[in-house]
Amino acid sequence: MPSLKPARLLTRSARDYHVAVVGSGPAGFYTSKYLFKKAGDTLKIDMFERLPTPFGLVRFGVAPDHPEVKNVINDFGVIARMPSFRYFGNIEVGSQPSLEDLRKLYDAVVLCTGASGERLLGIAGEESFGVVGAPAFVKWYNGHPDYQDLKLPSTVHGESAVVLGQGNVALDVARLLVRPPRDLDATDMERAAVNTIASWQKSGLRTVHIVGRRGFVQAAFTNAELRELLTCSDEVLPVVDPEELALCRNEASEEELSKSRMKKRSVDILDKMAANFAEMGSTSKRILRVHFLRSPQEVLSEDGGVRGIRLGRMKLQGEPGRQVAAPTEEAALEISCGLVVRSVGFDITPFNGLPLKSNRVPHTQGCVETSSDGLGGLYVSGWLKRGPQGIIASNIGDAQETAARLWNDLQHQSAKSSPDSFVSSLPRPVSFEDWKKLEAEEHRSGHEMGKAAAKFTRGCCEGVIFKAQTEGCCQGRIYTRAAQSCCGGRSLYDSETHGCCLENGAQVYRYGSYNCCRRPKGICRIRPGKATCCS
Amino acid sequence: MLRRLAPGIARTWAPSTGFSRPGLAGVQFLARWHRSVADENAEKISFHFKQRDGSRKTVTVPSGTTVLEAAHLNQVDLEGACEASLACSTCHVILTADDYKKYGEPTEKEEDLLDLAPCLTPTSRLACQVVVDERLKDQEVSLPAMTLNFYVDGHVPTPH
Numbered sequence: 001m002p003s004l005k006p007a008r009l010l011t012r013s014a015r016d017y018h019v020a021v022v023g024s025g026p027a028g029f030y031t032s033k034y035l036f037k038k039a040g041d042t043l044k045i046d047m048f049e050r051l052p053t054p055f056g057l058v059r060f061g062v063a064p065d066h067p068e069v070k071n072v073i074n075d076f077g078v079i080a081r082m083p084s085f086r087y088f089g090n091i092e093v094g095s096q097p098s099l100e101d102l103r104k105l106y107d108a109v110v111l112c113t114g115a116s117g118e119r120l121l122g123i124a125g126e127e128s129f130g131v132v133g134a135p136a137f138v139k140w141y142n143g144h145p146d147y148q149d150l151k152l153p154s155t156v157h158g159e160s161a162v163v164l165g166q167g168n169v170a171l172d173v174a175r176l177l178v179r180p181p182r183d184l185d186a187t188d189m190e191r192a193a194v195n196t197i198a199s200w201q202k203s204g205l206r207t208v209h210i211v212g213r214r215g216f217v218q219a220a221f222t223n224a225e226l227r228e229l230l231t232c233s234d235e236v237l238p239v240v241d242p243e244e245l246a247l248c249r250n251e252a253s254e255e256e257l258s259k260s261r262m263k264k265r266s267v268d269i270l271d272k273m274a275a276n277f278a279e280m281g282s283t284s285k286r287i288l289r290v291h292f293l294r295s296p297q298e299v300l301s302e303d304g305g306v307r308g309i310r311l312g313r314m315k316l317q318g319e320p321g322r323q324v325a326a327p328t329e330e331a332a333l334e335i336s337c338g339l340v341v342r343s344v345g346f347d348i349t350p351f352n353g354l355p356l357k358s359n360r361v362p363h364t365q366g367c368v369e370t371s372s373d374g375l376g377g378l379y380v381s382g383w384l385k386r387g388p389q390g391i392i393a394s395n396i397g398d399a400q401e402t403a404a405r406l407w408n409d410l411q412h413q414s415a416k417s418s419p420d421s422f423v424s425s426l427p428r429p430v431s432f433e434d435w436k437k438l439e440a441e442e443h444r445s446g447h448e449m450g451k452a453a454a455k456f457t458r459g460c461c462e463g464v465i466f467k468a469q470t471e472g473c474c475q476g477r478i479y480t481r482a483a484q485s486c487c488g489g490r491s492l493y494d495s496e497t498h499g500c501c502l503e504n505g506a507q508v509y510r511y512g513s514y515n516c517c518r519r520p521k522g523i524c525r526i527r528p529g530k531a532t533c534c535s
Numbered sequence: 536m537l538r539r540l541a542p543g544i545a546r547t548w549a550p551s552t553g554f555s556r557p558g559l560a561g562v563q564f565l566a567r568w569h570r571s572v573a574d575e576n577a578e579k580i581s582f583h584f585k586q587r588d589g590s591r592k593t594v595t596v597p598s599g600t601t602v603l604e605a606a607h608l609n610q611v612d613l614e615g616a617c618e619a620s621l622a623c624s625t626c627h628v629i630l631t632a633d634d635y636k637k638y639g640e641p642t643e644k645e646e647d648l649l650d651l652a653p654c655l656t657p658t659s660r661l662a663c664q665v666v667v668d669e670r671l672k673d674q675e676v677s678l679p680a681m682t683l684n685f686y687v688d689g690h691v692p693t694p695h
Contacts, residue, residue, distance in 0.1 A: 052617075068620035075616065182659045224647040262650035393616055397681070 015415035015513050016084075017043050019406070020102045020376075022093045023112035024049035025056020027382020030399035031110055032085060038407040043344075046106070046423060047161075050092045051145065052430040052460040053438065054080070056114060058392060059455075060144045063172040064189035065232075072392055080432045085424070089430030090367035090460050094352040096489025097422070099517045103375040105419040108406050111354065111377040115388035117347030121164065125299025126342075130154065130306035133345035134169050141176065141193035143455035149470070152196060153305065153478040157338030159204040162309050166212035167220035170354060173341050174208045178236045178286040188446060189455035207287040208213060209335060213314050213325040214294035215248030217256050217263050231287050233529065237285040240292075242274035248292050248316075256318040266298045274327055289473055295325055297332060299340060307318065310335045346388035354378075362386060366402030371413050379406050427476060564645045580667050586676040598669070602662035604677055613678060618664035621645060626662040627652040629677040635660070637670045654679035679681060 011458060021028045032045050038340040041077070053059060055073050080087050093102060102109045118133035120126060130153045145421045163174045176184065177193055178290060181198035185191065212219050229238040257263050273290065293314045300308040313330040316323045350356050354368070361368060361380050371377040381402040382395050393396055430438075448452035458465045461473030470476050474486035485495040488506020492500075501507045502523030509515075516522045517534035524533035577597040584592045584606065596611040603626045606613040611671050614625035630638070634659035641649065645664050649655060662676070 066622065068617055068622040071618040071620055071622070072616045074618060222647070223650055224644070227643075227647060261655065265646065265650065391623075392615070393623050396614060396616075396625065 009173050010092050016041075017410050017415045017419070018105075018419055019045050019047055019107040020093075020109045020419075021047045021100070021107065021112060023047075023056060023382070023384075024054035024089070025112060025114055025382065026058060026072065026076075026395040026480060027112035027114065027384070027399060028056070028110075029079055030395045031112060031381040031403055033075075033079050034400045034403035035407060036079070036082065036084070038403055042085065043407075044086075044418075046088065046419065047080075048091045048093045048102075049087070049089045052090045053456065054087060054089060054432070054435055056488045060139050060142045061169075062142075062185035062392075063138075063176065064142065064184065064452075066172075067187065067297060069392070078408055078430075087432040087435070087443065088423070088426055088432075089435060091426055091429050092252045092489075095308050099352060099354070099378075101422075103378060105416070105422050107410060108371065108377040108379060110381055110402065110406065111368075111384055112380070112382045113349075113384055114348040115383040115528075117343045118342070120327075121191070121296060121342060121344065123298055124295055125301050125306070125309075126483060128299050128301035128306040129304050130157075130301075130338055131296070131299055131340040131342065133324060134165070134173055134341055135346050136165075137173060137341050138169065141189050141197075143188070143190040143457045143459050145459055148190070148192070148457050154199070155203040155336050156200045156205045157337065158336030159305055160207045160209065160335060160337040161200075161339040161341065162204060162209045162211060162335055162337045163343055164211050165201045165345075165346070166210060166290075167343060168222060168225045170210055170341075170343035171225045171398075173231065174210045174288055175232055175236075175342055177205065177208045178288055179233050180235050183233065185451060187331060188442075188451060190455065190457065191451065192379060192450065193281055201286070205339075207289060209289050209291060209337070211291045211294050211296070211311060213293065213516070214323065215250075215253050215292050215316055216245065216266060217248060217253040217260070218323060219292070223262060223266055223269065226266060229290075230269065230272055235285055235286060237276055237283050238273045238290065239276045239279055239280050240270055240273040240289040240290045242291050245526055246485075251315050252318065252320040252323050253316060262263045290319070291333075293325065294333060295327070295388045300334070304337060306340055308334055309340055310334050346383070348384065348388065351384070365405040366398075367405050367409065370409055376416070377406065377409055377413075407525045428460075482524060546571060547612060550617065565578075571604050578669070579673050580669065582667065582671045583675045584609075585675050587678050587680060591675070596667055598667060602626075602667060602669050602671075605667055606662060606663040611678075613662060615663060621639040621648060621661070621664070624648045624661060627655075627659060627679055628662045628665070629656050629679055630658045630660055630665070630676060632658050634658070634676075638665060652679070653681045 021032055028047055032047065035043055035045060037056045055076065058070055058073055079085055099109065102266030118135050132150065132152065136147055136150055140150040161177055162169045177197060180335060181194050181201065184197065185194045275382060294311040294313050297310045297312045299306055300310060312335045313328045313332065314325040315328050318324050318333060338452060348356065348359055354361060359386055363385060364379050364436045366379050366381055366385055368378040368380055377404050381399050385402065386398055387470055405531040440457055442453040458467055459473060461478050464478060466478045470481055472481050472486055475490050477492060479486065479492050483494065484492050485500060487500035487508050488502060489510050490506055493508040498508050498510050499516060501509055501523045503516060503518060507523045509523040515533050516523055516526055526533045549678060577599050579595050580598050581593055581595040584594060586592060592609065592611055594605050596605045596608060601619065603613060603615050605620060607615065616625045617623040638660065641660060645661050648661060649659055682685060
C-alpha cells in the first residue's frame with residue numbers, strides 16, 4: 001500500500017489530486033488501477049467515456065465466442081466501485097468538454113482513447129461494395145452503436161469470402177463466418193449479425209480464405225487461435241496447401257523457427273491442416289483455407305460490387321527476423337468472392353488537440369506535456385501511446401509506466417481544488433451503477449432470446465434512447481444527422497444553410513451573410529460589396 | 536455530484552488481482568471468482584514466493600488452493616486478468632526444476648498461453664493451474680521480472 005510521504009503532509013494542504021482519465025477500455029482501467037496503487041487515498045479519478053457503456057474493445061473487439069477473455073471487466077468493476085473513482089459515460093471529451101477544459105480543471109489528464117481508424121491496402125478496387133475493414137466489421141457484429149448501419153452484401157458472390165491478414169483478428173473474423181449460426185446466437189453477438197451470417201451460409205457461403213503475404217513463421221496469429229480453427233466446429237474444415245506450407249520454410253525462416261517456441265509448436269497444427277487438404281474437394285463441411293505468400297493485387301468488381309480478388313505470389317527476402325514479402329513473376333491466383341474483410345491493423349484516430357508525429361503521439365514514459373500555466377499535465381496510455389497492437393494484457397506494463405510517471409510528476413505540483421462543480425454540470429452522464437443496471441438488462445433480455453446477452457446498441461441522450469447512426473444528441477435534444485448538426489455540443493443548426501464557428505466559443509452563423517474567421521476571432525458580418533470580413 | 540461512501544460492511548469479495556483493500560476488520564476476503572477452498576481439515580501448506588524485487592514472502596494456504604489464489608490472499612503482486620479461465624498469461628510464475636517435474640507437463644491449452652509469456656523458462660507455469668499441495672511444501676515459486684514485454688517492475692522513471 002502507499003508509502004508515507006511526510007514532506008507532502010507537512011508542506012502542502014491535504015487536498016487530494018484529481019486526475020481525469022479519458023476512455024474506459026483496458027488502458028483507462030489499468031492506468032487507474034496502477035495510479036491507485038501508487039497513490040492510495042490521496043488521489044481521485046474521474047473517467048470519461050464517449051459511449052454510455054464502458055470497457056472499449058473488451059466489449060467491442062473480443063470475439064463473442066471468447067467470453068472468458070472478457071472476465072477482465074470484473075477486475076475493472078472493482079476499480080470502478082472504489083470510492084475515489086467516478087465513471088461518466090456518454091460524455092465526449094474533445095467536443096464537450098474540450099481537452100483544454102479538462103486540463104484547466106484537473107491536475108492531470110490521461111488519454112486512453114485507443115485507435116479506431118482503418119488501415120487501407122491501397123489497391124485498385126478497394127472501394128468496391130463488399131470490401132470492409134475488420135475494425136468496422138468486428139464492431140458491427142459486436143453491437144457497437146456506431147456500426148450497426150454497416151452496409152454489407154445480401155448474398156456472397158462466388159460462395160467465398162476472403163479475409164486479408166493473418167493476425168488473431170483475421171482468424172476471429174474467418175471463424176465467425178463459418179461457425180454454425182446457432183453456436184453464434186448463444187453468445188452476445190448481435191443477433192442481426194448472426195442472421196446475416198446465417199443467410200450468407202444458407203445462400204451458399206462455403207469457403208473463407210485467410211490470406212497472408214509472408215510465411216507462417218512471420219504470421220501474427222498465435223497458437224490458441226490457430227488451434228481453434230481445427231476445433232471450433234465439426235461443420236468446419238481448416239486446410240492449407242502442403243506445398244505452400246513447404247514454401248514458407250526457406251533458410252531464413254528455418255532460423256527464425258528454431259528460435260521461436262511458439263512457431264515451433266505451430267508446425268504441428270499446420271501439418272494437421274495440410275493433412276485436411278486432400279479432403280477439400282469432396283467435403284460437405286465449410287472450408288477455412290489459409291494461404292501464405294499471397295498478396296492482394298486488385299479487387300475485381302462488377303457494377304461497383306466485389307466479384308473477386310487477384311492475389312500475387314510472394315517470396316521471402318531478407319535477413320532472419322527482418323524478412324519482407326517480395327513479388328514474383330509467378331501466376332497470380334484469382335479467387336471469386338463476394339466479401340473481402342481487410343484485417344491489416346487499426347490506425348490512430350487523431351484526438352482533437354493532440355499532437356501527432358509520423359502517426360504516433362510523441363511522449364516520454366507516457367507524458368505528452370507536463371503541467372504548466374494552470375493546465376494539468378497531459379498523458380497517454382494504451383494504443384494511443386504504443387500504437388495499435390498487442391492484447392488486453394499488453395496494457396498492464398504500459399499503464400504501470402504512465403501511472404508511475406504521472407504520480408511522480410504530481411509530487412511537483414500542488415493540487416487544484418476539486419472539479420466537482422464541473423462534474424455536477426455534466427448533462428446526465430451514465431454512472432457505473434446505471435451501467436450495471438443496463439448490463440443486467442442486457443443479460444436478462446439476452447437470456448429470453450437464448451443468448452448470453454443482447455447488447456444495447458443505441459445512444460443515450462439525457463436519458464432518452466436514440467439511434468446513434470442516424471441521430472445525434474445536442475444538449476438533451478435528439479436530432480436527425482442528415483438535416484442538422486450540433487454546434488459545440490449545444491446549439492442545433494440546419495447544416496445546409498448554416499455553419500458552426502468554433503474560433504470564439506461555439507457560434508452558429510448563416511452562410512453568405514457571415515464568415516467564420518481566425519482574425520478577427522469568431523464570426524463577423526460580411527459588408528455589402530465585400531467578399532469576406534476576415535482580415 | 537455527491538459520492539455516497541461505501542458502507543463499511545465487508546464486501547463478499549475482494550479485488551481479484553492482489554490489490555489489497557482490507558475490509559473493515561482488516562480481514563482479506565476471497566475474490567468473487569476464487570473457487571471455494573478445500574475444507575477446513577485440509578492440510579495447511581507453507582511455501583515461498585520470490586517476488587520481483589528479490590524479496591521472499593512465505594505464505595500458508597490450505598491444500599487445494601491454487602498458486603494464484605494463494606498470491607491474491609497474501610497481497611503478492613500477480614495479475615489474474617482472465618480469472619483463471621485459461622484465456623491470458625498474466626499469472627505466469629516460474630517453478631523450480633524439481634517442482635516442475637513433480638507437477639508434470641501442462642496441458643496444450645496452457646502451453647499455448649505460455650507461448651505469449653515474456654521471460655519464459657523451461658519451468659514456467661500459469662499459477663492458476665498449479666494446485667498447492669504437499670509437493671509445494673517449503674518450495675519457492677518465482678515471479679518473472681517482466682509483465683508482458685514492457686515494463687520492469689520496480690523501475691522508477693525519471694522525469695525529463
